[in-house]
Every structure is written in C-alpha cells, then in structure tokens.
Amino acid sequence: MTIDTLTLVDLDAAIEIDLESFLPGELGTSAEDPRAVRERSLREELTRTWARLRAARDESGALLGYTLFWHVVDELHLLNVAVAVRSRRQGLGRALMLDLIAYARSHAIVRILLEVRVSNGAALALYDSLGFTRFNVRPRYYSDGEDAIELQLLV
Numbered sequence: 001m002t003i004d005t006l007t008l009v010d011l012d013a014a015i016e017i018d019l020e021s022f023l024p025g026e027l028g029t030s031a032e033d034p035r036a037v038r039e040r041s042l043r044e045e046l047t048r049t050w051a052r053l054r055a056a057r058d059e060s061g062a063l064l065g066y067t068l069f070w071h072v073v074d075e076l077h078l079l080n081v082a083v084a085v086r087s088r089r090q091g092l093g094r095a096l097m098l099d100l101i102a103y104a105r106s107h108a109i110v111r112i113l114l115e116v117r118v119s120n121g122a123a124l125a126l127y128d129s130l131g132f133t134r135f136n137v138r139p140r141y142y143s144d145g146e147d148a149i150e151l152q153l154l155v
C-alpha cells in the first residue's frame, strides 16, 4: 500500500468509495442523484487551492481509500476519510490518518479538527486511538437530525 496525491484520474473510484461509505442523504438532498452530487463536490474540491486529497493505493495503483482535508492557515479540517468496504480493518484508515498527521507536523499546523456522527463507532474508535479529544457536540448537525461530535488533535 502507498499513499500519494489523489487526482482527477481517481474520481470514479473515489465516488464508488463514497457511495458505499455514506447514506444517500449524507451526500445531498434526496431529490438529487447521490453520484452526481458527489462528483460535483469532488471536482470542486480538486480545484480548491486549500484542499488536499490523499490516496491510499494497492500495488497496481488502484484506489483503496482517501482523505480530503482543508489546510486553513495553521489548522487542518478533515472533511472525509473513507476506505473501500472490501479493504477495511486492514490498517488503511489508520495509515491515512497518520499521513494527515505527518502533513500537519511538516506544515506548522497547530490543530486538526473534524466532526463525526455520534453513531459512527468505527471512526470514533480510530480517532480516539490516535489521541483526538472531544470538545463539543453539535445537536442535530446532520440533515437526518443526528448530532455531531467535534474532535481535535493538538499537533
């Protein structure tokens, strides 16, 4: 497994990972096609100068998972970390998060911020194991009414 930059060539594979990782309602309103919503969003992120997209790949270069984060002055905001269902529980999510932390350390970042659904036990366990701490709950943050937990890692 290697981690490098995600580019436009990876777009379809990244959309597939998102479609199997998130509920349609998490990717847009129910009236919209989730695939189109996700494609539009990822294309936009790929043009943002402050957005970083990192790709975990197998030996053939196929995309297995990715992170999307924003570099805003001295903070990183993690918008997404997702691993293909078939590749989960093999250390890829942790490797992508360690890559994020390494980026932070080499770019004078003071903290990494993220939010996650209260029900997302897998992600919370991953973030907890890396030393992220919970500092706020945003009630009904998600469109289906679920609360978000805000976490940070001081770098």
Ligand SMILES: CC(C)(COP(=O)(O)OP(=O)(O)OC[C@H]1O[C@@H](n2cnc3c(N)ncnc32)[C@H](O)[C@@H]1OP(=O)(O)O)[C@@H](O)C(=O)NCCC(=O)NCCS
Residues within 6 Å of the ligand: 021, 022, 079, 080, 081, 082, 083, 084, 087, 088, 089, 090, 091, 092, 093, 094, 095, 116, 120, 121, 122, 123, 125, 126, 127, 129
């Ligand atoms: C969260 C996610 C990225 C983890 O990816 P992964 O490659 O399976 O994670 P890893 O194999 O590196 O596991 C790292 C740690 O995460 C935790 N973890 C991962 N999956 C878990 C699960 N299903 N249940 C409980 N803990 C879990 C464990 O602490 C694990 O460490 P361990 O294997 O030593 O027990 C993956 O489940 C995913 O893509 N989920 C859908 C997208 C999502 O919810 N993203 C986060 C919100 S943006």
